[in-house]
Amino acid sequence: MDFRNTKYGRFMNTRVPPSKRYQPTEYEHAANCATHGLWIIPSILGSTLLYFLSDDHWKATTAWMYGAGLSSLFIMSTMFHTISWKKGHLRMVEQGFHMCDRMVIYFFIAASYAPWLNLRELGPWASQMRWVVWIMACVGATYVFFFHERYKIVELLCYTTMGVLPALVLLSMADRNGVLELSVGGFFYCLGIVFFKSDGLVPFAHAIWHIFVAVGAGIHYYTIWKYLYSTESSQS
């Protein structure tokens, strides 16, 4: 379907060659900021709740790790999209924020796995993933620093590997409660990638991608709260 010839066409610009950056319309810029900005306060409140529900030191530390990753994803993304919208002419500044936005994603993925890797019983091999995810995040961030936007397909591959590899390890958990919800969340992230790649083809494609990320993160938060932090979880 070609949206350009419909009444929605005015909400988006034309597609650009892979070497160039897509220029969102004013509407799209606003939607990009709003769709992640809206989640900053809830993610901070949600993480604080997990912290207060913690009944031991390790759980509290994990709540911090997870909360920091979750909130910084939405904060950094909103900052980048705001700069890109209002200060897009400052190319170096925008570029810097874009790099930070991309780096934070790796730490967000590591942080999303941290509660499961830290708080669930894992086999001797699988438990190594507790620190391996953070090494992976650092390697990913370093890659962004040196090769930002140079090989887009490699970037997408890195994110997908980082997103999927620890999940395979989680399958070795003795207690598999929550795995189903985790995969539903993962499914939303994967579906979102379709829109991530649709700038200039679908109006508000990037904002729709943001919504998929927020839904995926929301499902994962709920699963973490329910199975690892809520009072029910500690009774089981």
Ligand SMILES: [Zn+2]
């Ligand atoms: Zn974005």
